[in-house]
Amino acid sequence: MIYLLMFLFAFNQNIDNIKYSLNSQDLASSSVIFTKTTDTIDFYCSNDSYWIYYKPELKEYDNIQNGKMSLSKIIYKPELITNEKTNHIKLTNPKPGTYYVSISDLSSNATIESFLPINLTNENIVQLVVRENDTYIGYMTELLGTPFILPPKLLGVYGHQTDLRIGTDCAELAIYGMRRMGYNIPYCGPAGIVKYLEPTNDLKEGTIIHFGFQVSVLYKDNGLIGQLDDQDLVIHAYLDKVSIDKLGDTGLLRNNYKLYKWKN
Amino acid sequence: MKKLVLFFLSTIVSIYILGNGGPIDGCAVYKTGDIILINYPDINIIKEDLNIKIVDDYSYVNVCYKLKNNSYENNKITYGFPVDFRRDDLHYDFVWLDEYVPEIEFYLNNKSLEIKHQVDYSISEVKSLFYKNTNDEVRRSWYIVDFEIPKDSTVTLMVKYKIKNGYEDWGYSKNFFPVLNDRYFIYDFSPAKNWGDGSITEFNITIDAQDIINKEGEINISGIELTENSGIYSASIKKFDLDKAPDMVISYNCNNFKLSQYIKQYLLPRNYIKEIKSSSNLSPEHSDKNMFDFDFNTTWVSRGKNNGIGEKIEIKLNKSPLSSIGLINGNMIDSNSYYDYSRAKKVRIDLEIVDYRDSTKTVTKTEEMQLDDIKYSKINNDNFAKMVSTIADYGDGFTQVNKITITILDVYKGNKYPNICITEILLLAYL
Numbered sequence: 237m238i239y240l241l242m243f244l245f246a247f248n249q250n251i252d253n254i255k256y257s258l259n260s261q262d263l264a265s266s267s268v269i270f271t272k273t274t275d276t277i278d279f280y281c282s283n284d285s286y287w288i289y290y291k292p293e294l295k296e297y298d299n300i301q302n303g304k305m306s307l308s309k310i311i312y313k314p315e316l317i318t319n320e321k322t323n324h325i326k327l328t329n330p331k332p333g334t335y336y337v338s339i340s341d342l343s344s345n346a347t348i349e350s351f352l353p354i355n356l357t358n359e360n361i362v363q364l365v366v367r368e369n370d371t372y373i374g375y376m377t378e379l380l381g382t383p384f385i386l387p388p389k390l391l392g393v394y395g396h397q398t399d400l401r402i403g404t405d406c407a408e409l410a411i412y413g414m415r416r417m418g419y420n421i422p423y424c425g426p427a428g429i430v431k432y433l434e435p436t437n438d439l440k441e442g443t444i445i446h447f448g449f450q451v452s453v454l455y456k457d458n459g460l461i462g463q464l465d466d467q468d469l470v471i472h473a474y475l476d477k478v479s480i481d482k483l484g485d486t487g488l489l490r491n492n493y494k495l496y497k498w499k500n
Numbered sequence: 501m502k503k504l505v506l507f508f509l510s511t512i513v514s515i516y517i518l519g520n521g522g523p524i525d526g527c528a529v530y531k532t533g534d535i536i537l538i539n540y541p542d543i544n545i546i547k548e549d550l551n552i553k554i555v556d557d558y559s560y561v562n563v564c565y566k567l568k569n570n571s572y573e574n575n576k577i578t579y580g581f582p583v584d585f586r587r588d589d590l591h592y593d594f595v596w597l598d599e600y601v602p603e604i605e606f607y608l609n610n611k612s613l614e615i616k617h618q619v620d621y622s623i624s625e626v627k628s629l630f631y632k633n634t635n636d637e638v639r640r641s642w643y644i645v646d647f648e649i650p651k652d653s654t655v656t657l658m659v660k661y662k663i664k665n666g667y668e669d670w671g672y673s674k675n676f677f678p679v680l681n682d683r684y685f686i687y688d689f690s691p692a693k694n695w696g697d698g699s700i701t702e703f704n705i706t707i708d709a710q711d712i713i714n715k716e717g718e719i720n721i722s723g724i725e726l727t728e729n730s731g732i733y734s735a736s737i738k739k740f741d742l743d744k745a746p747d748m749v750i751s752y753n754c755n756n757f758k759l760s761q762y763i764k765q766y767l768l769p770r771n772y773i774k775e776i777k778s779s780s781n782l783s784p785e786h787s788d789k790n791m792f793d794f795d796f797n798t799t800w801v802s803r804g805k806n807n808g809i810g811e812k813i814e815i816k817l818n819k820s821p822l823s824s825i826g827l828i829n830g831n832m833i834d835s836n837s838y839y840d841y842s843r844a845k846k847v848r849i850d851l852e853i854v855d856y857r858d859s860t861k862t863v864t865k866t867e868e869m870q871l872d873d874i875k876y877s878k879i880n881n882d883n884f885a886k887m888v889s890t891i892a893d894y895g896d897g898f899t900q901v902n903k904i905t906i907t908i909l910d911v912y913k914g915n916k917y918p919n920i921c922i923t924e925i926l927l928l929a930y931l
Contacts, residue, residue: 300679305670307631352633387672390589392634393625406673422592426673426896448897449673490863492856492898 808920
């Protein structure tokens, strides 16, 4: 039934195909656009439409239910980008993260619920992926604002939920940054990640802070330089989403931890 | 299944524990099946005897074909034996691993044949075993043999192999206990459908699942009608139609057994416990030490006040790691004893945790836990997880503990006696 509704909604909003350009350069149509925070993206459609974001409801989605693996559906709610119909929008200096850009005639603003990538299974939904820069930390910022999935799973032919930027958990976020840099590290959870790491005392951006049950990555060394303290910023999948948090606000410093860096 | 519910229905109250997970064990094998005649000469399968023995995560397959060459000339034959494997979370690289089929042998009239192995790296899609509306990617691994069957004669081809059954087990940091999923063995008859008239004159199948039954596991076999006797499933079919035969799917689990082994593996050694003290002991034979002897024939019995409500058990450790606490409730000697004495219904756990910033200090953590009233079931040292109640689960972490105090807040009242019994307290940790 949900798939039927999704199909009807997709059909209903099938006004035309979204086209776009990046920094005034037209791009071939694709369901994913990779950009940086310094970029400008223009979206076009041939008929005037309302432009919307599909925003995931941020919470912990549990892929383990009643002691069994299952796939939890992510809830995406439409949110207006434009209050009036137009055939063109311009996004300048977007914040890092993953966005779903779509068009609608507002006759139906149905919520989408799916564990599959909605940009690959619905028409006229484009995944806009924005990163800060081309560093390890920079690639991790692509997942900011995506929901926490425990644990993210391989969706058969579609790929892994973290590679698809549907959502992630703590260790998988740290691995995602490496995978985006071209390293073939499998998604293997907080216990499995350790074999790809080596202990370090050198605290700097990108250092893995392993709390056992939680993996965070140092985003910025604030406070006492070279020492982990409550002023430091970490990027991590924590509670309900991927976020950059002041360590002192997380409560994580109450726990013992180990520092790691990626093996060469 | 009952056991898993037991572990995961318990509510865990902890502000520290967050969840992150990953695959911990598995096998990407999707299916195997009848051998494929690659160069299509005029060969009939007169008889196939298929014997499968399932032991733990493996299937031991012994299949014997009686083949007849109906043509008027000797035929040089190439046979391929296919094993399909999936891309899964644990095997994301999607390459063939020899551990999937650690043993394989071909014999023609009892004479060993040379085997060539190759992997077809093209990818096809199959419906996911685990999730609706998704397809998995599979590749095919081939074991190939060449031999000759003289004209108008019959030979016996035997294929023996050990294959790891497909599964995915997961661990995640919120819980100490892993998520164990069903194992699958899928046998596809269709590869042989192009032989002769597409049928096997006489087909006999036996599946030995005694290991699963002995481990109190669950098994389900679909795709072929079988009769069962003491864990042995069998069928004999005349003119077995290979084209119409669906895949035979064997799914099973031994979760009670596997979780019992898991608990034993991570049981904190007795020498980590510095002191045990309880608020009362009925007698020296029923002392609190019985809860830490891993002997299910001994039990702690309280003195018999207020059905055990308010009784306390103190366990002193010395900066010991601790991931989870399990409890085997009641007097497990037999069913009557189990119900005659009170059993814990609600407990409070007070932990003295070493402050990692100053190891001379401790911080206190308190939790309350409701326990399910588990129906009595006989247990032994290999199969006991079904009777374990998880009263604390700290998941992964580097916590060091100096003292645990368990206080009985409520009980399932015994039918006969005012005392409370606890057979075992299991302190579990990654050392």
